[in-house]
Amino acid sequence: MNKSTLNIDGRIVDYISGETILEAARRAGIYTIPTLCHLKDTKPTGSCRVCVVEVEGWRTLAPACATAAAAGMVIKTDSERVTAARKMVIELLLASGNHNCLICEANGECELQALAYRYNIPAPSFAFPPETPYHLEDNKNLIRRDLSKCIMCGRCVRACKERQVNNAISIGYRGSHNKIVTMADSSYGDSDCVFCGECVQACPVGALVALKSVGLGRPWETTKVRTTCPYCGVGCQQLLHVRNGKIIKVTGAEDGAPNKGRLCVKGRFGYDFIYSPDRLTTPLIKSGDGFREASWDEALDLVAGKIKEIVAKHGPDACAGISCARSINEDSYQMQKLFRVAIGTNNIDHCARICHAPTVAGLAASFGSGAMTNSFADFAKAKMFYITGSNMTEAHPVAATFVKNAVRNGAQLIVADPRRVKLAEFADIYAPIKVGSDVAFINGLMHVLITENLYDKDYVERCCTGFEALKAKVMEYPPERAAAIAGVSVDMLKEVARRLASVKPAILIYTLGITEHTCGVHNVMSCANLQMLLGNVGFECGGVNPIRGQNNVQGACDMGALPNVYPGYQRVEDPAARAKFEVAWGVKLPEKNGLMIPQMIEGLTTGTIKFLYVFGENLANAEPDIRHAEHCLASAEFLVCNDIFPTETTRFADVIFPAAAWSEDDGTFASSERRVSRVRKVSEPPGQAKPNWWIFKELAKRLGHDWTSNNGQEIWDNEVSHLAPILAGIKYYRIEEDGLQWPVPSLDHPGTCIMHQDGCFTCGQGRFMALDWTPPAEVPDKDYPMVLSTGRRLFHYHTRTQTGRCLGLNDLLSEETADISPADAARLGVKTGEPVRVRSRRGEVKVKARVTEEVPPGLVWMSFHFREGNANWLTNPVFDPISQTAELKACAVQIEKA
Numbered sequence: 001m002n003k004s005t006l007n008i009d010g011r012i013v014d015y016i017s018g019e020t021i022l023e024a025a026r027r028a029g030i031y032t033i034p035t036l037c038h039l040k041d042t043k044p045t046g047s048c049r050v051c052v053v054e055v056e057g058w059r060t061l062a063p064a065c066a067t068a069a070a071a072g073m074v075i076k077t078d079s080e081r082v083t084a085a086r087k088m089v090i091e092l093l094l095a096s097g098n099h100n101c102l103i104c105e106a107n108g109e110c111e112l113q114a115l116a117y118r119y120n121i122p123a124p125s126f127a128f129p130p131e132t133p134y135h136l137e138d139n140k141n142l143i144r145r146d147l148s149k150c151i152m153c154g155r156c157v158r159a160c161k162e163r164q165v166n167n168a169i170s171i172g173y174r175g176s177h178n179k180i181v182t183m184a185d186s187s188y189g190d191s192d193c194v195f196c197g198e199c200v201q202a203c204p205v206g207a208l209v210a211l212k213s214v215g216l217g218r219p220w221e222t223t224k225v226r227t228t229c230p231y232c233g234v235g236c237q238q239l240l241h242v243r244n245g246k247i248i249k250v251t252g253a254e255d256g257a258p259n260k261g262r263l264c265v266k267g268r269f270g271y272d273f274i275y276s277p278d279r280l281t282t283p284l285i286k287s288g289d290g291f292r293e294a295s296w297d298e299a300l301d302l303v304a305g306k307i308k309e310i311v312a313k314h315g316p317d318a319c320a321g322i323s324c325a326r327s328i329n330e331d332s333y334q335m336q337k338l339f340r341v342a343i344g345t346n347n348i349d350h351c352a353r354i355c356h357a358p359t360v361a362g363l364a365a366s367f368g369s370g371a372m373t374n375s376f377a378d379f380a381k382a383k384m385f386y387i388t389g390s391n392m393t394e395a396h397p398v399a400a401t402f403v404k405n406a407v408r409n410g411a412q413l414i415v416a417d418p419r420r421v422k423l424a425e426f427a428d429i430y431a432p433i434k435v436g437s438d439v440a441f442i443n444g445l446m447h448v449l450i451t452e453n454l455y456d457k458d459y460v461e462r463c464c465t466g467f468e469a470l471k472a473k474v475m476e477y478p479p480e481r482a483a484a485i486a487g488v489s490v491d492m493l494k495e496v497a498r499r500l501a502s503v504k505p506a507i508l509i510y511t512l513g514i515t516e517h518t519c520g521v522h523n524v525m526s527c528a529n530l531q532m533l534l535g536n537v538g539f540e541c542g543g544v545n546p547i548r549g550q551n552n553v554q555g556a557c558d559m560g561a562l563p564n565v566y567p568g569y570q571r572v573e574d575p576a577a578r579a580k581f582e583v584a585w586g587v588k589l590p591e592k593n594g595l596m597i598p599q600m601i602e603g604l605t606t607g608t609i610k611f612l613y614v615f616g617e618n619l620a621n622a623e624p625d626i627r628h629a630e631h632c633l634a635s636a637e638f639l640v641c642n643d644i645f646p647t648e649t650t651r652f653a654d655v656i657f658p659a660a661a662w663s664e665d666d667g668t669f670a671s672s673e674r675r676v677s678r679v680r681k682v683s684e685p686p687g688q689a690k691p692n693w694w695i696f697k698e699l700a701k702r703l704g705h706d707w708t709s710n711n712g713q714e715i716w717d718n719e720v721s722h723l724a725p726i727l728a729g730i731k732y733y734r735i736e737e738d739g740l741q742w743p744v745p746s747l748d749h750p751g752t753c754i755m756h757q758d759g760c761f762t763c764g765q766g767r768f769m770a771l772d773w774t775p776p777a778e779v780p781d782k783d784y785p786m787v788l789s790t791g792r793r794l795f796h797y798h799t800r801t802q803t804g805r806c807l808g809l810n811d812l813l814s815e816e817t818a819d820i821s822p823a824d825a826a827r828l829g830v831k832t833g834e835p836v837r838v839r840s841r842r843g844e845v846k847v848k849a850r851v852t853e854e855v856p857p858g859l860v861w862m863s864f865h866f867r868e869g870n871a872n873w874l875t876n877p878v879f880d881p882i883s884q885t886a887e888l889k890a891c892a893v894q895i896e897k898a
C-alpha cells in the first residue's frame, strides 16, 4: 500500500492512496469533521457540504468526504471560515423541512439536530413553506416514511442501490420537486422494496424510522448490546438497542464481520417474537388431552425417572436426542454430553441431517473437512461466481448483497438453478437446469474442461488423487448427453465451462438445491470435483462454499451433536478419540456410531426407540410427509421437548420444558464461515423458563452426574475449547468483538479465513470422485405429471414459530402459495390468487396459485412456512443412502383448479 502523509489540524497523518480527507482523518481518530450525506462504502456525492474543510492554498473550501487526500496537504477542520460555512448549510437544511427540527422527536437520533446544537443554531430564521405536499406513510408496521423531514441527502438511495443492491428507490422529479421515490412513486409496500431497512439505518434524520421503535426510547436512554442474528447462517452482527431490559430496535454493527453493518428484514425486524404472549413459561406435563403446569423438580424427576426405566429395560440405545441448530453452541455441547455420558448412547443428531449433512459427508470425503472453505469477505472481491441451488437473495440476503456488489464491480456470475431466482437477473449466464440433474451437468462441464484442455493440470497433479478414474467416468458424459439430462443447450453447457475456466480463481457457492436429494452427497462431491479440476480450492475468492442454513447449524455440528463425532469432529469409532473423551468425561463411552434422525423417527414406530428428546426442532412441520412424521411422533413411548413456544411437535410431548430464547442467555453461535461469535443476554427468560444447558445439567444430575460448568462461558472456556483442537484458541475474551474462524489451534492463532491453503488439503491430497448421475426417487408420470420442489421465502423462517410472531412479517407474507409458470397456469385455467389443489402420493393441499416467470413449465414450487398448505404434506420421505438427507427438492405431484 502506498502511504503518504498530510497535516490535519497540526497533526501529521498517514493516508492510503485513494483515501479521501475524511477517511484519512477518521482512521487517525480525528472526528471533528461532521458529515450528513456521506455513507461509508458508497460513492461520495459531496452534496450536503457540511463536511467542508479549509485546505491551505485552495481558494474554496473542500468537501472532505469527496476530496482525495494528497501528500503535503495542510488542512483545517475547524477554522472560523469552515464554521461559518457549516452554519449556513445547517440553517438552510433546518429550514428546508416543513416542521421545526429542533423539537422533532422522531427518532431522537437526528444527526441534523445534533449538528444544530453543536453549532448553536437557533430555530430557523427562514420561513417554513406554507403547507406540506408530502404524506406520512406507514409501511407494513415496519417502516415509516415522513418525507417532510427529508433533507435529500441521498443516503437512503445509496444504501439501497450500492450497499444492498435492491434498487427499490431513487431520486425522482426535478428541481424543487426533488423527492425520494420508489419505481412508480408508490409506497414501499407496493414497490420492489424488500424491507431490509438499510435505508432506515442510513437516514441521518427522522424521515425514515423503524415503526416498531417509535416512542419507545431516546438514544441516551438505551444501551447498545452487540450480538449475533438468530436466523440464518450468515451470522450477521447486530446492535440491540435496549431500554429497561427490552429490545426497542436493532441495527447492523457497522464494522462487524461479516455483514459490515448490513442486515436483512429478519435480522432487523424479526426480534419481537421473544415478547410474544405465547411463550412457554412453565414446565408442562401431559394430562388427558392437554397439559398441566408442573414445577421444575416434578418435571425433571419424571423425565429422569423415565430415562432410567427405559435404559434399564431396553438399554441406552432405546433413547435418542435431536439437538437444536437455533440455540447456542453451549446448549448443543451439553445435550450431546447428556446423551453420551449420562445416558450412554451416540443417538444424538440435529437438523443438519435434513439440510447440509451431504456437505459434511461429501466435503469431508473430498477435502478432509466438511465446512465452507472460504469466507464471506471473499464474496465482494471475487471475479467469477458459479452459484447453484442457492436462492441467496431470500435465504442468505446479506451474503447476496456482497455478490451483487462484486457483479456491479465487474465480476462474472453464472447461476445454475431450475428457478429463475433473483440472482439470475444479475447473471452473465443463467442455466435453467432441471431438478435433480446436477451430477450430469457438472460431469458435462468437466468433459469440456478436460477435452478442451482447460483444466489446471499442474494443480491436479500436485494436489489431487483419482484424476484418471474421474476422467474415465466424465468421458461417459459428453456435452450432448449432459445437456440433454440437464435440459439446457449444448452451447450453453460449453459456454459455462469455458467461462469458468477463463477467470482464476472462481468461487463456487451452493446450498440446498445441491444437498436435498437422494444423490445429495454425490452432488456435493461433484462441486468439489469441479473446483479441484479448475485448481480453485485453497485460494482467496475460490473454494467450495456451502452456505449453512440455520444460525448455529455449523456450531451444532462442531459441538458433536452428530451420531458419529465428538466435539471438533473427533470420530466416535476412533479408539484414541474415544479414550480421550472417556478420560475427560470420566465414563466409559459407547463404541459404535448412533442413529441419524430418519432412523430415530422410524424407530419410534418399530419400537427400537422408546424415548425421544426433541430440543428446538419442529419435526411435525419440517420433516417430509407430515402424516407419516406425526404418526411416528405419536408412537413414541415417551417424548420430551425443549422449546420456546408450543408447536405442532410439542403436541405429542409427554413433558415440555420452557426454554430461554435468543438474547436471554449468554453463549456463542458458529456461522457458515466457521466464525464463532458471541451471543449476548439482554433480559431474563419469561416466567420460569430456563437456559437449555441448565435443563440438561439438571437431568444429568438426576442421572448421577454432577457437572461443574455453570454458564455458557464456563462450558466453552473450560470444556469445549479444551476438548476440540480446532477450537482450542477460542476463548470468550478473544471474541468480545468480531468472532474467530476455526481452525484456531492456539491462543495466538488469528483464525483461518481460507482452508486447504494453496491446495494443501486437510487430508493431504484432494480426492476426485468418479460419479454417475441418478434421477430423483420419484419422477413425473401420467398420474403425477409435475415436479414439486420446495424451499423458503424471504419474509419467513421455517415453521414460523418465530417470524410468525413478529409484528410486520406476517403483513409482508401471510399464506402459502403454489408457484407455477404462466404456461401451466394457462393450461389449468388459473390466475394468481385462485385456489388450486396440489396432490402427491402422500397427501394434498389447497393453496392459492402464484403465477410467475421464476418457475419453468412442469415445476410447482412451494415453501413449508405455513401449517396450512405446508409442502411437507406432499414431500417424499426418501433419503440419501450415505447422509440420510431427505429428497425435499424433488417429488411428483398433480395440480388442478380447486
Ligand SMILES: Nc1nc2c(c(=O)[nH]1)N[C@H]1C(S)=C(S)[C@@H](COP(=O)(O)OP(=O)(O)OC[C@H]3O[C@@H](n4cnc5c(=O)[nH]c(N)nc54)[C@H](O)[C@@H]3O)O[C@H]1N2
Pocket: 232, 233, 355, 388, 389, 390, 391, 392, 394, 395, 396, 416, 417, 418, 419, 421, 433, 434, 435, 436, 437, 438, 511, 512, 513, 514, 548, 549, 550, 789, 790, 791, 792, 793, 794, 795, 796, 797, 798, 889
Ligand atoms: N428467509 C429465510 N431464510 C432462510 C431460511 C428460512 O427458512 N427463511 N432457512 C435457512 C436454512 S436452515 C437453510 S438450509 C437455507 C437454505 O437456503 P437455500 O438452499 O438457498 O434455500 P431453498 O429455498 O431451499 O433454495 C434452494 C434452491 O435450490 C434450487 N433447486 C431446487 N432443485 C434443484 C436442483 O436439483 N439443482 C439445483 N442446482 N438447484 C435446485 C431452488 O430453485 C432454490 O433456488 O436458508 C436459510 N435461510
Ligand SMILES: Nc1nc2c(c(=O)[nH]1)N[C@H]1C(S)=C(S)[C@@H](COP(=O)(O)OP(=O)(O)OC[C@H]3O[C@@H](n4cnc5c(=O)[nH]c(N)nc54)[C@H](O)[C@@H]3O)O[C@H]1N2
Pocket: 324, 326, 327, 328, 351, 352, 354, 355, 356, 512, 516, 549, 550, 615, 616, 617, 618, 619, 621, 622, 623, 624, 642, 643, 644, 645, 647, 659, 660, 661, 662, 692, 790, 791, 792, 797, 798, 799, 800, 801, 802, 863, 864, 871, 872, 875, 888
Ligand atoms: N419441504 C421442505 N422441508 C424442509 C426443508 C425444505 O427445504 N423443504 N428444509 C429443511 C431444513 S434445511 C431445515 S434446517 C429444517 C428446519 O426445521 P426445524 O429446525 O424443525 O424448523 P424451525 O421452525 O427452525 O424449528 C426450530 C424450533 O426451535 C425452537 N427454538 C428457537 N430458538 C430456540 C431456543 O433458543 N431454545 C429452544 N429450546 N428452542 C428454540 C422454535 O420455536 C422451533 O420450534 O426444515 C427442513 N424441512
Ligand code: SF4
Pocket: 156, 159, 160, 164, 166, 167, 168, 169, 188, 192, 193, 194, 195, 196, 197, 198, 199, 200
Ligand atoms: S428497505 Fe431496503 S429495499 Fe426497501 S427501500 Fe430501503 S434499502 Fe431499499
Ligand code: SF4
Pocket: 149, 150, 151, 152, 153, 154, 155, 156, 157, 180, 202, 203, 204, 205, 207, 208
Ligand atoms: S429519506 Fe433520509 S436518507 Fe433519504 S434522502 Fe431523505 S434524509 Fe436522506
Ligand code: SF4
Pocket: 229, 230, 231, 232, 233, 234, 235, 236, 259, 262, 263, 264, 265, 266, 267, 268, 396, 397, 398, 399
Ligand atoms: S442475512 Fe441471515 S444472519 Fe444476516 S440479518 Fe439476515 S437472517 Fe440474519
Ligand code: FES
Pocket: 034, 035, 036, 037, 038, 045, 046, 047, 048, 049, 050, 051, 052, 063, 064, 065, 066
Ligand atoms: S458529508 Fe461531505 S458533502 Fe455531505
Ligand SMILES: [Mo]
Pocket: 354, 355, 356, 549, 550
Ligand atoms: Mo437448513
